[in-house]
Amino acid sequence: MTTVEKAKEGLEDVVATASAICYLDGDRGVLAYCGYDIHDLARSATFEEVCYLLWHRRLPTRAELGDLQSQLASARRLPEPILRLMRSLPPVDGMDALRTVTSALGLYDAEVNDASPAAQYRKAIRLTAQVSTVVATWGRLKAGGGAIAPDPVMGHAANFLYMLTGERPNATATRAFDVALTLHADHELNASTFAGRVAAATLTDIYSAVVAAIGTLKGPLHGGANAEVMKMLLDLGQTASADRVEQTIQGKLARKEKIPGFGHRVYRTEDPRATHLRQMSRDLGKRAGNTAWFDMSERIEALVKTEKKLNPNVDFYSASTYYTLGIPIDLYTPIFAVSRISGWTAHILEQYANNRLIRPRADYTGPAYPQRLVPLDQR
Numbered sequence: 001m002t003t004v005e006k007a008k009e010g011l012e013d014v015v016a017t018a019s020a021i022c023y024l025d026g027d028r029g030v031l032a033y034c035g036y037d038i039h040d041l042a043r044s045a046t047f048e049e050v051c052y053l054l055w056h057r058r059l060p061t062r063a064e065l066g067d068l069q070s071q072l073a074s075a076r077r078l079p080e081p082i083l084r085l086m087r088s089l090p091p092v093d094g095m096d097a098l099r100t101v102t103s104a105l106g107l108y109d110a111e112v113n114d115a116s117p118a119a120q121y122r123k124a125i126r127l128t129a130q131v132s133t134v135v136a137t138w139g140r141l142k143a144g145g146g147a148i149a150p151d152p153v154m155g156h157a158a159n160f161l162y163m164l165t166g167e168r169p170n171a172t173a174t175r176a177f178d179v180a181l182t183l184h185a186d187h188e189l190n191a192s193t194f195a196g197r198v199a200a201a202t203l204t205d206i207y208s209a210v211v212a213a214i215g216t217l218k219g220p221l222h223g224g225a226n227a228e229v230m231k232m233l234l235d236l237g238q239t240a241s242a243d244r245v246e247q248t249i250q251g252k253l254a255r256k257e258k259i260p261g262f263g264h265r266v267y268r269t270e271d272p273r274a275t276h277l278r279q280m281s282r283d284l285g286k287r288a289g290n291t292a293w294f295d296m297s298e299r300i301e302a303l304v305k306t307e308k309k310l311n312p313n314v315d316f317y318s319a320s321t322y323y324t325l326g327i328p329i330d331l332y333t334p335i336f337a338v339s340r341i342s343g344w345t346a347h348i349l350e351q352y353a354n355n356r357l358i359r360p361r362a363d364y365t366g367p368a369y370p371q372r373l374v375p376l377d378q379r
């Protein structure tokens, strides 16, 4: 494949739609939701404020935020048949469970086929509330525990950790998780959001569009990378020497294996989300009295930067961050969805509001036309 052909294959730098949600400048390392810099949002906003921002293109007032919090609180609990379905599933991968259960959620939503903007918005809120409950509950069930009902007085981040562990999370864990949700909430036309928009552009229902997005996020080139990072760190082992880390990474690069958590289609600088996650991984490790995973991650970052001039992306330091928060690896990619559901639904609503079927063309490279059709008994 020539360089031009390669770029075309991945729709690299192709502008496929107009959108008012996410501003991304890969050369300057800028990410902003509706004009608000990700660094400011990570420092000073909560995930619920970010949801409101993505859906309404402006930050909420205190009263508007209160309304949204109540709407999320009343939507968080899962319908009983969904809990039964979850209990009946085999112990599959978290993303497979999430994809199946999200599809089933649509079966119990009386408004599933109501295409009015007000109903679509209510469904965006319900999906955002319930995807979190599904992922936390799946973590409980897979660990052999019972489902824990959401607590209506806790915020979104705290509720997730509570439903997962059964314990009220401390302020540090809650804030770290909340920031992680903010950082993952939207990223312009990433593969899963694009998939969601393509589905929505057929005017299918929002659940179907979100299921398309979840299936796309699962891949190791996209959201699946965070779990792959942690598996790589665990394979090396907490006590791995600097030499062993170096040999392993050099070996992977020599075999032309991709190092999970590095590289990005758009950023030519550091991924601004990685800056926060690196800091978070360091701080949480220090508080927990174990910086081994952070130290190893830093060593790998230095090696990959030197050898390949590649920067870590959002998935690299989220791995050690989630590990230190005690989250099972099987939930890392589903947690990406717990956050990105806000961006997916914002884009899907934007697509519905100004829709045209997305239907590109392909360069035909098959056998020459026309071929003579030889009847079956003569072939």
Ligand SMILES: CC(C)(COP(=O)(O)OP(=O)(O)OC[C@H]1O[C@@H](n2cnc3c(N)ncnc32)[C@H](O)[C@@H]1OP(=O)(O)O)[C@@H](O)C(=O)NCCC(=O)NCCS
Binding pocket: 010, 220, 221, 222, 223, 225, 257, 258, 259, 260, 261, 262, 263, 264, 265, 266, 308, 310, 313, 314, 315
């Ligand atoms: C994110 C990603 C899919 C972007 O892909 P892309 O824009 O198509 O870039 P390419 O895969 O064509 O990579 C360009 C070059 O960098 C190399 N490269 C990219 N990411 C790499 C990585 N993580 N480790 C080692 N080499 C990498 C490629 O091998 C390629 O080298 P070449 O030109 O010598 O063949 C890619 O960087 C990747 O697979 N990263 C690992 C998975 C990951 O972390 N995904 C999460 C993204 S947020």
